[in-house]
Amino acid sequence: MAFFLQNVINALQWGSFYALIALGYSMVYSILMLFNFTHGDIFMTGAYIGLGVATALLALSGVMGVVVPGWLLLIFTIVLAMMLTSLLGVLVERVGYRPLRDAPRASAAITGLMIGIILEYSNLAILGTRRLNFPTLIETTTYTVGGVFFTNKKILIVGIALLLMLALHLFIQKSRWGMAMRAMSFDYQIVPLMGVSLNVIAPLTFAIGSSLAAAGGILYGMAYPVLDPFMGIVLGWKSFVAAILGGRGSILGAALAGFLLGFIEIFTPMIFPSTFRDLIAYSIILLILTFRPYGFFGQAHSTQLRL
Amino acid sequence: MQLRVENLHVSYDRIKALYGLDFVIDKGEIVCIIGANGAGKSTTLRAISRMIPAEKGARMLFEGNDLLDYSADKVVRKLGISHVPEGRRLFGNLTVMENLQLATYARKDHTAIKQDMDLVFSIFPRLKERRTQLSATLSGGEQQMVAVGRAYMTGRKMMLLDEPSMGLAPLMMLGMFDALKEINRAGTTILLVEQNARLALKFAQRGYVIENGRIVLEGKSGDLLHDPEVRKAYLGG
Ligand SMILES: Nc1ncnc2c1ncn2[C@@H]1O[C@H](COP(=O)(O)OP(=O)(O)O)[C@@H](O)[C@H]1O
Ligand SMILES: [Mg+2]
Numbered sequence: 374m375a376f377f378l379q380n381v382i383n384a385l386q387w388g389s390f391y392a393l394i395a396l397g398y399s400m401v402y403s404i405l406m407l408f409n410f411t412h413g414d415i416f417m418t419g420a421y422i423g424l425g426v427a428t429a430l431l432a433l434s435g436v437m438g439v440v441v442p443g444w445l446l447l448i449f450t451i452v453l454a455m456m457l458t459s460l461l462g463v464l465v466e467r468v469g470y471r472p473l474r475d476a477p478r479a480s481a482a483i484t485g486l487m488i489g490i491i492l493e494y495s496n497l498a499i500l501g502t503r504r505l506n507f508p509t510l511i512e513t514t515t516y517t518v519g520g521v522f523f524t525n526k527k528i529l530i531v532g533i534a535l536l537l538m539l540a541l542h543l544f545i546q547k548s549r550w551g552m553a554m555r556a557m558s559f560d561y562q563i564v565p566l567m568g569v570s571l572n573v574i575a576p577l578t579f580a581i582g583s584s585l586a587a588a589g590g591i592l593y594g595m596a597y598p599v600l601d602p603f604m605g606i607v608l609g610w611k612s613f614v615a616a617i618l619g620g621r622g623s624i625l626g627a628a629l630a631g632f633l634l635g636f637i638e639i640f641t642p643m644i645f646p647s648t649f650r651d652l653i654a655y656s657i658i659l660l661i662l663t664f665r666p667y668g669f670f671g672q673a674h675s676t677q678l679r680l
Numbered sequence: 681m682q683l684r685v686e687n688l689h690v691s692y693d694r695i696k697a698l699y700g701l702d703f704v705i706d707k708g709e710i711v712c713i714i715g716a717n718g719a720g721k722s723t724t725l726r727a728i729s730r731m732i733p734a735e736k737g738a739r740m741l742f743e744g745n746d747l748l749d750y751s752a753d754k755v756v757r758k759l760g761i762s763h764v765p766e767g768r769r770l771f772g773n774l775t776v777m778e779n780l781q782l783a784t785y786a787r788k789d790h791t792a793i794k795q796d797m798d799l800v801f802s803i804f805p806r807l808k809e810r811r812t813q814l815s816a817t818l819s820g821g822e823q824q825m826v827a828v829g830r831a832y833m834t835g836r837k838m839m840l841l842d843e844p845s846m847g848l849a850p851l852m853m854l855g856m857f858d859a860l861k862e863i864n865r866a867g868t869t870i871l872l873v874e875q876n877a878r879l880a881l882k883f884a885q886r887g888y889v890i891e892n893g894r895i896v897l898e899g900k901s902g903d904l905l906h907d908p909e910v911r912k913a914y915l916g917g
Contacts, residue, residue: 552782556771563769565752566729566762568786568834 375520382523382531384639385632386596389534392631393589394612396541396624397582403558403622404578407478410485411465412586413609414492417602418461419587420507420594421496423454427508427591443511450510451533451591455584462583463576471575489605496602504601507594530592537588538628541581545624550577558622618658620671630669634658682707682838682869683728683742689735690720690727697723699893705838710860710870712884712901714877714914720893721873722766725840728871729763730755743837757786760837764844768827772816776807779815779826783833796836799866800829803859821852828859838869845876857883877914881905889914 394416401409427450434441469488473481514525545551553569554577565571593608594600615634619626634654641653662668681704688701697720705711715721726732728740730752740747742759755761771779780800784793801808804825810818815826824844831839844860845853857879864870874880881887881901889897889910897910904910 549781549785552774552778553785555773556782559771559773560769562731563765563771565731566756566765566834567782567830568753568756569782570751570753 378521379523380639380643381636382521382527384636385531386527386635387638388632388635389531390589390593390608390631391612391615391634392628393534393537393585393592394608395615395619395627395631396538397586398613398616399619399622399624399627400554400578400582402616403624404554404561405470405474405575406561407470407481408485408613409465409470409579409582410482410613411469411488411492412485412582413605413612414489415458415461415465415583415605416586416590416593416609416612417600417605418492418496418590419454419458419583420590420600420604421500421505422457422461422587423450423591423594424505424507424600426450426453426457427510431508431510447510447529447591447595451588454587454591458587458590459580459584462579462581465583466576466579471572489609493602493605500602504599507591507598507600509598511595526595530596533588533592537585541585541624544581550574554578614655614658618661618668620668623668623670626668626670681705682709683871684739685728686739688724688727688738688740690723690732691735692723692732697893698727701890701893701895703888703895703898705869705871708864708867708869709886710864710872710884712872712874712880712887713890714874714880714887715890716914717875719890721875721890722842723893724890725763725765725842725871725873728755729761729840731763753786756834760835761840762831762835762838763840764827764831764842766842767846768823770815770818770823770826770830772814774815775812776815776818776826777811779830780807780811780833783830793833796833800832803862804829820847821849821856824848824852824856825859828856828863832863832868836866836868838871839863841870841872843874843876844872845874845879853879877910878905 394412397412397415398409401407401412427446430441430446430449434446465488469484470481473484511526511529516523516525545554553564553574556567557564557571557574561571564574611634612631615630616627618633619628619630637654637657638650642650645653683705685704686702688698689696690698701724713721713724723732727734728747730747730750734740734748738748742761745759747755750759771782774782780797787793806822807825807829810822815823818826828841828844841860844856848856860870860883872880872884881904884901887899887901887904888895889904897904897907899907905915
């Protein structure tokens with residue numbers, strides 16, 4: 374039982390990474406019907422931006438000779454890195470996707486892949502092949518409750534991820550921008566007739582998705598501090614799977630599927646050899662998608678009427 | 681005159697839909713464009729609201745502003761032209777109230793918003809009862825009320841209406857046109873396109889008849905109603 378609970382915590386942690394990244398795929402898909410294949414590399418860049426911000430903040434507090442508590446540094450790091458990475462998202466939308474808004478979707482997908490590769494190799498070109506370590510902002514403490522071991526970091530990671538998802542949910546349900554996004558996901562052609570500019574809502578969506586990916590990157594860096602320029606590929610693809618599994622364009626679905634992925638991945642090695650993990654895990658998902666091709670909450674897009 | 685359109689040509693990819701339309705609308709008027717299915721009525725409205733581009737050489741002036749300088753969202757926001765699209769196109773995943781609120785997205789005049797909302801609810805009391813309901817679950821008539829109310833909330837100088845009678849029961853239809861009269865009395869110019877020519881000509885002061893992307897006839901509604909050609913082609917003899 375203790376072992377089981379411990380793995381639940383691990384699954385929630387991995388689910389948090391997947392869910393935070395999957396949300397970005399889902400948001401962009403829901404309003405632009407576009408798979409943003411740059412997103413995994415935005416996650417990677419976000420993690421590096423977080424690393425840079427954290428290192429700078431630590432150095433700054435060292436120079437000024439003040440002791441800033443770790444949790445405060447973490448909050449600053451997350452907020453600043455989210456803001457900076459959102460600018461990257463806006464840039465990707467502006468130079469990469471907007472010129473292709475009316476082009477075939479395949480062109481946009483390829484453009485996204487190329488920008489991702491550019492991000493990976495700019496990172497390599499600028500930082501070289503050495504692996505950078507995410508600075509320790511918070512010391513690890515291990516707790517035992519009823520035989521279950523868990524660390525403060527895991528709780529923090531899951532907690533922050535859930536908090537961000539709640540914030541996103543409130544934003545989408547309550548703000549006028551969120552309302553415009555929901556409207557756009559239903560019928561984007563008509564949205565301009567409401568006086569709403571797609572050129573505001575589209576970049577905003579990229580900004581939010583990218584900032585969530587950055588938060589995911591920082592949380593990932595807290596758990597697995599060695600970053601590398603290609604870390605966004607596998608995590609990105611798996612999160613993309615989560616977004617599809619949740620139902621294309623469904624925000625709730627993406628979050629839930631992210632966690633489900635975490636659970637499947639953590640629990641398959643309990644039954645099968647660990648080298649079989651992803652083979653089994655993704656076969657299960659393939660099977661689910663055979664029966665539910667639109668994922669948990671997705672629908673066939675019925676709203677794409679002609680003008 | 682409030683709107684002047686000259687030499688309006690529009691094409692969809694390879695299909696040409698409009699071949700040089702010219703027409704004018706005065707402030708406060710109710711004008712209709714009638715024509716058969718596929719004649720180019722919806723295309724005309726889409727060109728005015730800038731949902732689709734006009735070909736080079738077109739001129740569209742609204743209160744002295746060149747519409748070609750405006751994007752679709754700016755036509756609504758800056759010029760106050762609203763467009764009730766063909767088939768209503770409500771945001772079915774939003775409630776009635778949210779559909780109306782989204783229409784005020786770009787507006788800052790909060791007291792006026794309140795007044796306009798009151799007017800919409802006084803014209804369509806049904807919407808007040810249904811305001812927390814998802815708009816996809818409304819009846820066709822109620823959906824048309826939301827579509828018109830929503831358009832009114834976006835801009836009130838001119839309303840472009842694309843077949844508001846479509847799919848409505850006769851009684852609903854009459855109610856809808858009464859409501860539009862009221863909106864017009866409140867100061868909104870109305871440009872209506874309709875396949876239901878009789879209804880449109882009874883409602884409007886002037887009309888244009890459009891065939892295969894060209895205006896073939898224009899005049900006062902009363903004259904058009906008695907025009908033998910119009911009677912034969914659009915009013916069933
Ligand atoms: N989205 C579109 N794509 C291609 N052709 C279109 C589109 N909409 C309309 N058309 C064509 O343009 C012409 C005019 O259509 P439309 O303006 O919708 O006519 P109406 O509203 O009078 O029924 C028709 O030949 C129609 O087939
Ligand atoms: Mg039409």
